[in-house]
Amino acid sequence: MSAPLHAFDPAELCAMPVETLARYDVAGPRYTSYPTAxxxxxxxxxxxxxxxxxxxxxxxxxxxxxxxxxxxxxxxxxxxxxxxxxxxxxxxxxxxxxxxxxxxxxxxxxxxxxxxxxxxxxxxxxxxxxxxxxxxxxxxxxxxxxxxxxxxxxxxxxxxxxxxxxxxxxxxxxxxxxxxxxxxxxxxxxxxxxxxxxxxxxxxxxxxxxxxxxxxxxxxxxxxxxxxxxxxxxxxxxxxxxxxxxxxxxxxxxxxxxxxxxxxxxxxxxxxxxxxxxxxxxxxxxxxxxxxxxxxxxxxxxxxxxxxxxxxxxxxxxxxxxxxxxxxxxxxxxGVGVTSIGSVAGTFAQNAKDEEDWGASVDRGEFPVRKGHVLTRDDEIRAAAIQDVMCRYRMDWDEFGRAHGIDARTYFASAAPQVARFAEDGLVAANGDGFALTSRGRFFVRNVCMAFDAHLAPAEKPVFSRTL
Ligand code: SF4
The missing domain is CATH 3.80.30.20 (tm_1862 like domain)
Incomplete structure (x- = not known):
């Protein structure tokens, strides 16, 4: 049996306990990419x-x-x-x-x-x-x-x-x-x-x-x-x-x-x-x-x-x-234009943030790319897990493992304590096969994704907005 998809219930989400709100109101990425900028x-x-x-x-x-x-x-x-x-x-x-x-x-x-x-x-x-x-x-x-x-x-x-x-x-x-x-x-x-x-x-x-x-x-x-x-x-x-x-x-x-x-x-x-x-x-x-x-x-x-x-x-x-x-x-x-972002063949690329710098590169016939990232195999696996959580609201360990050639339970062992905590707080419904986001979890989906993010580290200066 796989983790069942949880039916969305607006009333359940709206009745979120104050202490749950406080616990998950933290700084975190919006995951429009993984790894994040x-x-x-x-x-x-x-x-x-x-x-x-x-x-x-x-x-x-x-x-x-x-x-x-x-x-x-x-x-x-x-x-x-x-x-x-x-x-x-x-x-x-x-x-x-x-x-x-x-x-x-x-x-x-x-x-x-x-x-x-x-x-x-x-x-x-x-x-x-x-x-x-x-x-x-x-x-x-x-x-x-x-x-x-x-x-x-x-x-x-x-x-x-x-x-x-x-x-x-x-x-x-x-x-x-x-x-x-x-x-x-x-x-x-x-x-x-x-x-x-x-x-x-x-x-x-x-x-x-x-x-x-x-x-x-x-x-x-x-x-x-x-x-x-x-x-x-x-x-x-x-x-x-x-x-x-x-x-x-x-x-x-x-x-x-x-x-x-x-x-x-x-x-x-x-x-x-x-x-x-x-x-x-x-x-x-x-x-x-x-x-x-x-x-x-x-x-x-x-x-x-x-x-x-x-x-x-x-x-x-x-x-x-x-x-x-x-x-x-x-x-x-x-992506074209100043500051624009692209995602091409397993890499991310961002253009110059300054209009003059961007324009000078284009005038020289050069791509105005100033930073980016080449995804590793680990990045690709974690990005896929984050896509599943964000868009399908569930994670089935065996199914995911088969799709990506890994033993997902072992691969994501470090996420297990956090998933257990999400279950205690009513953000996910979990069983041995995986977990599904509850109505509350769909609101705090960024927090659930953070459990799969290997690049998150205590920042020296604040980087992300808050999840609430
Ligand atoms: S929100 Fe920002 S981008 Fe939109 S109109 Fe205002 S200044 Fe421009």
């Missing part, structure tokens, strides 16, 4: 990336491409992204031209013309900082070099404050079939505090425009744990999300990391909901979305039952990569 080093550079691209080309694996567009007109104080704040839209043209050059170099080295591209993602920053014409030109450039599969996922992140109807039309004409928009919270007081004033009517008008122009997959991003957020006030944000009724909702935990993002020092400690107060906000969202028919995908994602993420979750086809949860697995991911 702090492990990567500058021993990996352009030459190793070029080798990896050549190996990927020989493999014929499908491709996925991420384009980082870093510009934003103003800084939202909570923001944890790599951004360039400017109101000068003329800066975008030079950037777009360099990105096109980097796309040319990458497509050639990766043999993209002979491979299928199954996923395109534009993130930022604010991709709609670009003009509608620039969006169409850049997407046309990508599609001409990375032939898209008929069912490719083509997604873009937008900021409703700068996205016009013309933008939406150019997004649709360019072939995007998914749009994700930042909201965070509809409460005016919270919006003022985070420096992101975005009236509900503005977001609603953009969602309506997307639907009228034919975009069928709209995601709304929320953030819980923001300053001045309270349970009572968040109820009306949830009312408004239900009114918009997007196909997907992402509810990210606010990552308070002022040592990495100094602008966050502007927030007053006493304004930040923490621990049980922060969890109560998430739990209310989860309870109400579940009652309204959304499925909890895990960690911070919700989708309507007929959405592909929810279908993939039910059929075992869910995966996690740098973009979060996805239905597309097994592709080499190439």
């Amino acid at each position: 702090p492990v990567w080093t500058d021993a990996y550079g352009p030459a190793r990336y070029a080798e990896a691209l050549a190996r990927g080309a020989a493999s014929g694996r499908p491709l996925s491409i991420y384009v980082h567009l870093p510009f934003c007109e103003s800084l939202c104080i909570y923001c944890g992204c790599n951004v360039i704040i400017t109101k000068r839209h003329d800066r975008a043209e030079g950037y777009v031209r360099r990105v096109m050059r980097e796309i040319d170099m990458t497509a050639e080295a990766a043999g993209a013309a002979r491979r299928r591209t199954i996923q395109v993602a534009w993130g930022g920053g604010t991709p709609t900082f670009l003009s509608p014409e620039q969006i169409e030109r850049l997407m046309g450039h990508i599609a001409a070099r990375f032939p898209l599969a008929a069912d490719a996922e083509v997604g873009i992140e937008v900021d409703p404050r700068v996205t016009t109807r013309d933008h939406v039309r150019s997004i649709v004409r360019s072939g995007f079939n998914r749009i994700s928009m930042g909201v965070q919270d509809f409460d005016p007081d919270v919006q003022k505090t985070i420096h992101r004033v975005q009236p509900f009517e503005m977001t609603k008008a953009l969602v309506d425009a997307c639907r009228e122009e034919g975009l069928r997959s709209v995601n709304v991003d929320l953030v819980y744990g923001l300053p001045k957020q309270t349970l009572a006030k968040f109820e009306s944000t949830i009312d408004r999300v239900l009114e918009i009724a997007p196909e997907r909702v992402s509810a990210f935990s606010y990552a308070h990391v002022p040592w990495l993002k100094p602008q966050q020092k502007h927030f007053r400690d006493e304004d930040l909901p923490r621990g049980a107060a922060k969890f109560a906000i998430f739990a209310r969202l989860l309870g109400r979305l579940a009652a309204a028919g959304w499925d909890f995908i895990g960690m911070d994602h919700f989708a309507r039952p007929d959405n592909e993420l929810a279908v993939a979750q039910r059929t075992g086809g869910l995966w996690r990569n740098f973009q979060g949860f996805t239905t597309k697995a097994g592709a080499d991911l190439v």
